[in-house]
Amino acid sequence: MxxxxxxxxxxxxxxxxxxxxxxxxxxxxxxxxxxxxxxxxxxxxxxxxxxxxxxxxxxxxxxxxxxxxxxxxxxxxxxxxxxxxxxxxxxxxxxxxxxxxxxxxxxxxxxxxxxxGVPLPPAPPVEENRSGRHRHTRRTDRQAISHHYDVGNDFYSLVLGPSLVYSCAYWGDEEETLEAAQRDKLDLVCRKLGIGEGQRVLDVGCGWGSFAIHAAREYGAQVVGVTLSQEQAALARKRVADAGLTGLVEIRVQDYRDVDDGPYDAISSIGMAEHVGAERYLEYARRLYGLLAPGGRLLNHQIARRPQDDEAGYHLDSFIDAYVFPDGELAPIGTTVTQLERAGFEVRDVESIREHYALTLRRWVTNLESGWQRAVTLVSPGRARVWQLYMAASALAFERNRIGVNQVLAVRTPDSGASGLPLRSRVWSG
Structure with a gap:
């Protein structure tokens, strides 16, 4: 045999x-x-x-x-x-x-x-979290965010590096450091939003406060960052204090749907909209539109999937749904742009940075594998393997164009029609 x-x-x-x-x-x-x-x-x-x-x-x-x-x-x-x-x-x-x-x-x-051998199905690993239907209530969203983000700030520090930015970096070349590429991404968002001294900026899904700190320190903005993760908020507040920016940056544990102190001059949403859900997306877009002052800009940085023949039957990959992002949903870029426009926004720019996410994920995998023993100690062997598999598979998915990531710049254009954007907002080369 x-x-x-x-x-x-x-x-x-x-x-x-x-x-x-x-x-x-x-x-x-x-x-x-x-x-x-x-x-x-x-x-x-x-x-x-x-x-x-x-x-x-x-x-x-x-x-x-x-x-x-x-x-x-x-x-x-x-x-x-x-x-x-x-x-x-x-x-x-x-x-x-x-x-x-x-x-x-x-x-x-x-x-x-x-x-x-034994003709019985093994129990799923304890790390699996089957959330069932994507309801996206305040309670289920809070639970999903906690499952993904509240695994320990030390673990994320190991994987993400000193920048503590959990979204796609912006690379000049493949030899650049992860920290430099993440700094360039944060600065790119600030420049697209046209942030200036004293402007009010809302950072939806602020993570560990990296964008809020950058916008306040480099551009003098007054930033409010909101997150549903208690652990993220605690470290973000410490980082803000350590940077001497407590007068410019406020970090809240708050659902974006409960923010009611607009208007803001600009809103950043970086890697957050994937958690909103298809049924709630128009509500999300309208909520952000209502929080902006006329002429205010939104930068929506979001992972996108390829369109399907049967959109009604689409669901997130079963592994991702069960282990990584419970209740996470991806949409084609065309759907996202349409929903933003339905909410009243004028979409002015869409930049695909798909290859940049592949490079970012490969660096995160390197960080994880280099610190494997510490990662296992901080979380568990199973949880470390979840992140290894998820990030490595995602890197390949971006490289193969199975998924992409886009920055959409949208404006709450005033009745006068003056968008406030320069005639040439981007310079192309290469």
Whole structure:
């Protein structure tokens, strides 16, 4: 019969309809698969059971988070290899069970069943959080934000580096430091918003206060930052105090829907709108429009997905929804622009910076892996593996144009029609 790896690679090959794109090393030390291919280590039979009971992306993710699967060496080659099975086939995996009449497929499944051992589904890792329907009430949004952000400021400091900016950096070249690229991103947002001395600025989803600090220190703005995370707010306030900016920056634990002290001259929303939800997006846009003074600008920095043939049936990737962003939702850039315009905004500029996020994520993965032992101590082995898988897979998704990220500059144009923007707001080169 051969070793477990031979049997596993053979059975998986029958299921996916071709040679397994990785070299498999099984729990008994045996190996099988293409020579020179990236090596996926299958540590136990439980990994096979996870794939059987939850075929596709979520089963793979559960096995990874639980430590039942791992890559030998760098994670990227293994993820790139399995992407052809998981991504290019989308959510096809569950439908494969409907083709049991195919003899080869049936033999593959039976082979996996024999290898799996105990015929019971393993419990999901404790890190999984299934939120169900995307309701986006104040309570469920607060819970979702806490799940993602309240895992410890020290952990995020390790991953994000000194800048503590949890959104896409803006790179001049690939040799630039992460801190310099994040500073350039914060400055880019300030310049697009036209921030000046004494202006009132609202930072929606302010994180650890990095943008608020930059806008106040470099441009003299009066900034209010709002977040739903208690841990973020505590560290943001300390950073503001340490920078000597308590007279210019206020950090609140507050839902953006409860902000009622407008008008503001400018609003930044950097990496926050993904949490709003499709059903609430127009409400979000109208709320921000109402908080701006006439002539005020909004900079909406948001991840976007590719349009789907069946938009009604779309849902966020199951791994991301279960482990990373409960209640998170992505929309195509066209949908976002339409909703902002429906709210009354004049959209003046859309800049795609997709490649910049791939570079940013790869730096975050490097930070995490370089400090792996400390990361595991700060959170848990499973939580560290969640972030490793999520960031590495996201980097590849940006590189392959499965998802993008855009900065949309919109204006609450006054009745006079004067937008206040220069005739040439951007200079193109290259």
């Amino acid at each position: 051969g070793g477990a790896a031979v049997r596993l690679a053979g059975a998986l090959g029958m299921v996916v309809g071709g040679e397994v794109p990785v070299r498999v090393r099984a729990w008994d030390g045996s190996e099988a698969g293409p020579e020179g291919a990236p090596v996926m280590v299958v540590r136990n039979r439980r990994a096979v059971r996870r794939l059987l009971f939850k075929p596709g992306e979520l089963g793979l993710a559960r096995a990874w988070v639980a430590g039942d699967l791992e890559a030998e060496g760098e994670i990227y080659p293994v993820l790139e290899a399995v992407a052809g099975v998981v991504w290019e086939r989308g959510e096809e995996a569950p439908s494969l069970w409907r083709s049991l009449r195919r003899d080869e497929f049936r033999r593959g499944v039976l082979g996996l069943v024999r290898l799996a």
